Each structure stands twice: as C-alpha cells, then as structure tokens.
Amino acid sequence: MHLQRIEATSFRNLTGSVEFSSGLNVVYGANAQGKSSWLEAIYLLATTKSFRTSHPKEAIRHDANEAILRGTVARGNLTKDLQLLITESAKQAFVNGKREAVARYLGNLNAIAFTADEMQIVRGAPESRRRFLDRGIFFTLPSYLGALNEYNRVLKQKNALLREASDSDDPAKYFDLIQPWNDQLVALGSEIHAARVNYVNELRAHLNPGLFQAEEIAIRYKSSLEGRGDLGDYANLLKERLSLRLKNEIAVGYSLVGPHRDDLEILCDSYEISRFGSSGQQRSALLILDLAQMSVYYQVFEEYPIFLIDDLDAELDRTRIEILLDHLDGRSQTIVSTSKRTIAERYRHRARTLLVESGRAVEDEVLMKEGNAI
C-alpha cells in the first residue's frame, strides 16, 4: 500500500499537490512553511483524524468554507482515488468519486504516525497506551470499535447512576438499577479484555526488542484485576469484582472496575519506562512498538501501512534515524518531515526529497533543473 499523490485545497497554508515514491520520502524546509501540514493532510486522508487537533475544521483556511484533500492510493496494480471533504460541521469521505460511509472509507489507506504527541504512549498516563492498543486492534478487528463504543456508552450511563446514588440518602435502592448496566459491562468488558490480551501477545511475538540499543524492551497487558483472582475466567472475575466494589463505586460516584482501568506495561530492562526510562529509551520503545504494530498488520493483510514521522530530527538522533530508515527500507512507504537540509542531502541518493516553501512542496530534481542552487 502506498500513497502516490496528494492534493490539498484550502487546507491550512498548503497549495498544489505532492507526488511520493513508494519508498522513502523526505519533506524538508524551514519552520512554519507547511512540512507538518503535509504530513497531517496525509494522516487525515488515511484516518479522517488529525494528529494535531481534535477539531479538523481548524485546518480549513480562513478565507474558505471547506477544505478538500485528494489522494491516489496504490495497492499492487490497483489504484483508488480517495477524497476527504472537511466542512465547518462535518467530514465527508469519497472513494473513486463516490460518497462512502466513514466506516467503509477507512482501511483504504492505513497510516501509523510517529509524532511528538505520540510520545504520551511511553511517557504519559495509561489512557494513551490503551488508545494505542485499541487503534491497533481495530485496524485488524473491525467489530472491536463497536464493542468499545458500546462499552463507553454503558459506562457513561452507569456513571450517571453512580453520581446520583452517591448524592442519595438511600444508596441501597440503586443496587438493582446498576445491575443491568453491570451485566453489559461484563459481556463487553470481557470482549475488550480478550481482544487486548490477544493483541499484546501478537505485538510481543513481533517485537524487535533490541533494535536500537542494548536494553531490552518488553511489554505486558496489565489488567486492573490482576491479583484479584483468576484472569483466565475473566467474565466471572469481572462480575465478582463489580458486585464486590459496588458500594465503593457508589461512595466515589464513578466506575472503579473494568478494562477502562487497564494498562499496557512497557519495560526497559525490567524497569517501567514511563517512570524510569530516559527520553532516548522512551523514543526507542515507541518506535519498536510502532514497528511491531506494522508487522502484526502485515501478518493480517500481507501489506504494510504507510509510516509517517513528523519532525524526524527533533525526535530522533542520527543513529536511531539510520537504524529506523534501514529497517523500513523495502517494507513500508515512509514519509518524514525535517527542518534539516543535511538530512535531506544525506538520503537524497535513495529517497524522494521535497522542499516545502510557503505551503508548496517541490521536488529537488525539479528545482535543480530550473537552475536553483540547493
């Protein structure tokens, strides 16, 4: 799978279109010229989500009502035209000029992005690690998104009851009301737990633990019910814990038990990386996880998603960049952005290099032909 071409209309400060090679592409230029915006545009076209903002309408240029992203994706000999229309109120997706539901649109182009925000996975709270797992799972298991959405909806309903109960003089009368929601949490929670445990096992099988350094990276799914009973019989354990902690849940007014409290444990030489890892170790660990995610994806679909790295040199040192790009070579279409011309020059022999100035991306070769010195 690779993106041959993308065209942006009224999207941030971007103008024109860019063509990519199926291997390594280096997008470079001075700051605030639009490098990251091109990567954001690619990620949006692939996922309909931005890695910079949760409100993609912010990306619509000020003098326009809507932004349009158009791309051509190649898979083997097949090409497809994808289009994403972003308006003030909605996003519309098109495949080969025909409107598609987002659920069907997704999957035509899959992208993994390594950005500054993604560092939360190895640095931040469990929530970002759960999101990393969940995203990886619904790449490969489409019904998972439904289960997860339903779980969150049930949780919201239950929390509304728990809040009410904790304010009430007679919390006991809420026991019977909470039970039907707990029934659903058990069914959906077991499904989520099983999918996550399974996915972490898959990731572990594809982990390349010492790719960047001597310290070994290890991962483990850490259920919040660990040490509370038999995790092998998760549904029953969850049911038991839910009824055991019901009074505590009412006391605090929100839900305390379930897979929404779980975590992915990432260890570097048996130390928890988010607390004890150096920032270099954290970056390496995240890359190793991203690469494992790619391999699992490959195992299912026999093709690689595209790999985006925003601000390559800010996040990675020279050695890591070299190891990473070597690893990706021949596997995945890779598109990186950098503010350093030296990096573009170092990889010019094996990459397509594009200079971005005021939102326009121009291929180096074209610049050379036109007689502009580089």
Added chain:
Amino acid sequence: MLDYAEPVTKLIDEFKRLPGIGHKSAQRLAFHVLKAPQEETDRLIEAIREVKEKIVFCSTCNNLTDVDPCRYCSGHSRDRSVICVVEEPYNLVAIEKTREYHGLYHVLHGALSPIRGIGPEELRIKNLLERLRPNESGESSVKEIILATNPNTEGEATANYLARLLKPLGFRITRIAMGLPVGSDLEYADEVTMHKALANRHEI
C-alpha cells in the same frame, strides 16, 4: 428586529420543537403552510386536534388507541399466555406487521437511560406487574414474556432489568435474537451485526 413577522417566527419556532426538524426544515414547513390553500391547513389543524382528543393510552398495555382497552388487549383471537414488551408504539407496529405474533403487547414508552434521567419509575413497568399478578386460583394466565426492546445499550439494560425483576416470579423470559437482516446480502452487514450473527449462530 425579527427576521420574519411575529406569527411566522412563532410557527417556525413551534416546528423546531418537533423531533428531527432543524431550523431550515422548520422554515421550509412554515412557508409551505403559508402558501397552502386554507382547506389543506384546516385539515392539518383538525388532524392534530383529533389525534389529541381521541387517542389515549390503553390502560392495560399503554399502546396508542381510540378505544380502551385497545384492540389487541380485547381481541378474542389473541394468545393471552405471551406478552411482548416493546419500547415504543411504533415498535409494536413493526412486530404486528409480521402477522405472525398473536400474543399480547406491553409498551414501556422508553428505555432506561440514567443520563437522560429515565429510571424504572419513568417507564410503564408498574402496570406490567399488575397484569402479571396471579388470579384467585393463584395462577397467572401469562407464561412467557418476550423482551423486544431495541438492540442498543439502553434497550439491553432495560431487558436485563426486566429479566431480573420477572424471572424470580417464575415466567419464561426470552429476548429477541440479534443478527442479519433477512433478504439482504451478507456484504451489506456492518461488522458489529456480523459479529453478533456469528456469535449467535445455531446448529442446523
């Protein structure tokens, strides 16, 4: 200053209260009414008045009806040993259209939703329990209760709640199946429906 003369604005505002009607639709409806001949608008006004005057909720099953008890509850050919519980009157119509279900109904007028402040008190559960109460000889004519609430989290919670409430009373409690729509193609099924259909497969 108002965009339109006051009576027009008032009509638009009233249309906007209707479910599924936004500002633009409300405006379109209002202008349709303005342009329509007097007889047409009179018919509409009369239809609304009539429905509010004549239609009541059945005191037994809470369905919409112009006679109380409703035609299902008083029908001689209906099977009195089964009650099918639905959320809304239009759900009842959907089941009745099959012409295959001949039992009784019970309309809850909603589903549990703590977020929206809807608990069992807000649903018509009390008169369901009254219907199930045993007669002098200590027996209830009802044997089975089919829970046909919607296949979403709120409908599911409502079904679970009722099952927990009614099962100890000795009734057979069933839940309608979830799966693929018949007559369509597998390729049109979304992943979640397909997942449920696979999980609920049965041996033939």
